[in-house]
Amino acid sequence: MSLKEKVKNIFDSVIDVVFSIILVVIIISIALGTFQLFFSVWDLIKLEGITGHYIDIITDVLTLYILIELSRSLIEYFSSHKLRLTFIVDAAIVFVIREILIILFKHKMEPGMLYEFSALLFVLGMIRIGSILVHQYEKKMESH
Template sequence: MFNHRVRYLFDQLINVVFSIILLFIIFGIAIGTVQLFISVWKLLAFEGITGHYIDLIADVLTIYVLIELSRSLVEYFNSHRLRLTFIADAAIVFTIREVMILMFKHEVKPDMLYAFSALLLVLGAIRIGSILVYQREKTIPESSSH
């Protein structure tokens, strides 16, 4: 009986914490989107070909990372499990964002590029594995109900 109450309290506490985190992420996405639209006017300054495009690209990819993380939290409320697929997507996008920024600024070194490539390979393998595990979990209950 005591374990049941502790488990219920734990689940409720996790729901409250994830709700607060989700609200902050949504708030961050909204602010970031507004700032993104405001920063588009900087592109009209014509400060060379690259201008503020690197900032625009970094901002767009940052918002995408926040969206992927929020999708992970929303999925938690639906299934009470964190889906690794969404987290891996956010990590992959964040890594690609960093590589693009470094390459665009001409600050990338070969050893960093190799490290980022290895990280992307591992994250891609994790993502593929999480998809395969998720598909397997979906088919197991269907086959056991026959």
């Protein structure tokens, strides 16, 4: 085995360990976040004026969804040793939508911000479509 292959094996092993640790932390965060979300709903039921507390629940749910998408990306890495861009872009899109919802709910959205977020969502959408097309092309090339 050459030195280059040994270094690559060490690198792959270190990356696997680091991604495993990150995945465990994300799984623990998802479990704790879900547990906390249930208590938030219970607190929401007990309150009389609930309008102001919905944004907290929406934010928590979308944050959990972002963590789930990132964990899916890491799980996909272990099977293919590639990070799938679609999962990462999905998490980014949900994050941007989460921020838009928070700003809109607090009535702090300015027209310029709306245009900026729209452009960002458009670019992320194009990246997502492109990543799907590239993934399908790669699968097609592997089958031939």
